[in-house]
Amino acid sequence: MTVQSISDLGEVGIIRLIQGKVSQKLPSYVKKGIDDDCAVLETPGDKVLLVTTDTLVEGVHFTNQTLSPEALGWKALAVNISDIAAMGGTPRTALLSIGLKTNSKVSFLESFMAGFNALAEKTGIVLAGGDTVESPSLVLITITLLGDCLPGSVVYRSGARVGDDVWVTGPLGNAAGGLFVLQGKQSGASSGYEPLVRAHQKPMPPLDVGKALGGSGLAHAMIDISDGIAKDLGHVCEQSGVGAVLRAASIPMSSQLLRLAAEAEKEALQWALHGGEDYELLFTASTADREKVESVTAELSGMAAVKVGTIMRDDGILLEKQRVRVPLESGGYFHFCK
């Protein structure tokens, strides 16, 4: 008998283990617990409270090569905003727990805060507390973000219906392409890739679009694309008890990503499907609402959402490529894999 290590379990196994250990009888004020982008808590007021927390660890989520201190401050907040956006909510209040090395420069913290504040001000978020700790060898950032939403406007992962269109709010794969550039892996010219680098370093979650999709009732299910569409669509399908077909030719990719892929002899589609960290939204909506979805999203973000697939009755996700459908491996970013 071998002793199981965390890497044998994988991220999903870890979450299952934690879920299995906590009481399954949630009190009624908890409208949603572990299974979604945010916890959803009923309050005595007319809105529900949304709460999310995300940790970034040096060497796993970033290095000083891939994120400047300022970009780190921005991104650490952005990944949490993305979770609020994915519920259709409005972010309000942040807590920042920061673990710094004793030899970190003061200028590191100043730049980090500048990046954090730039995005906080843009999105009306208030920093109301936190914790500062020493970390022996790695910079650690955990942000907890509180937001709110009218109860009827919250969009869960679990609402996808058979026949729904599957939409994404923006191009996919840019963040993965940007990371590739930042890691110095591209062989050709490095100019012209700024949009990819920006997508990796300073994502801007489509908050207004998320709110509009929730408030209008157009989105039946929603999730942010943090781990790659293959994996994140998998979460929606699992929570909704449905399957999906994803059309490769429909997946929006930027011209810069296609050029980078050609130069680096990589397949852009792989970045788009599995790269992760795009922080766009994936949502499902009724086929009857196609025009409304396009006009609402175009009006708010300047780019209409793109229909990339259909929710199906059967389990699993199929990738349709040149009229052939094959099961899509959910090869997104997995923590804890060897």
Place this chain on the structure above:
Amino acid sequence: MTVQSISDLGEVGIIRLIQGKVSQKLPSYVKKGIDDDCAVLETPGDKVLLVTTDTLVEGVHFTNQTLSPEALGWKALAVNISDIAAMGGTPRTALLSIGLKTNSKVSFLESFMAGFNALAEKTGIVLAGGDTVESPSLVLITITLLGDCLPGSVVYRSGARVGDDVWVTGPLGNAAGGLFVLQGKQSGASSGYEPLVRAHQKPMPPLDVGKALGGSGLAHAMIDISDGIAKDLGHVCEQSGVGAVLRAASIPMSSQLLRLAAEAEKEALQWALHGGEDYELLFTASTADREKVESVTAELSGMAAVKVGTIMRDDGILLEKQRVRVPLESGGYFHFCK
């Protein structure tokens, strides 16, 4: 001109820097921001929301010598409960962000969750979300805890009044003594120190006492003793714009701590003043309420709170020892010091 490092700044300097970088115009719903044990947020309901977050980092806050995985799960939650207790509130909902090494054992996570759940069930806390990440070399735990309180019952650090008695809810120094034992530093017999070890590993914050002191209006100011009474009383004095005198002979210390100090040729008072991690409460109250304070605390915890000093007009904290008053150095646990 030398480049300042974080260790030059120290923990207080870091918090000041962060505070200086965020907007000073807090929206009116934020009743309390960075300066207290919890953020206090107004809600549309009849209660305010309390939010706190604390991070524990392997090698800084614990090692596998000082905390078993089960004790880590308990303590990571306890330190957050302590912050809610220090406001007079009731803890409700937790988010757990856990960073695990890929070679961590599954049994580590199972034991961690057992310790977490034992305390969560005892205190009625629900785990409603979180994050799981890979950490290259250190186990990382960040817990965010939400609670609530009637607005008039919240006790801030800033409410101490000149002439108030200064009270503590239990013996001090036990956790530091326990850490000393756990690190194998004591030379004599290791038996009989279980209460000290328990104080370090599985603190039980006096939640009911905190609630009663807030709800009754007896406590004017309150803080949890996480960094040592010298430092934590300093926070109360600073926030309240007062000073204090602390009477060495009044500080409650356990017989086990006194025995350990004698055997190890250490000064027990130093552990009590500066050791930290006791997670008792320090509060101030009117001298007219002495009997009420004693009866309320004795009834709820089995041990009456102990009067250890007096709030004074002047700045700074004096330690009165054998009728001589000397300035008390706030030598509690400082993160980021060389």
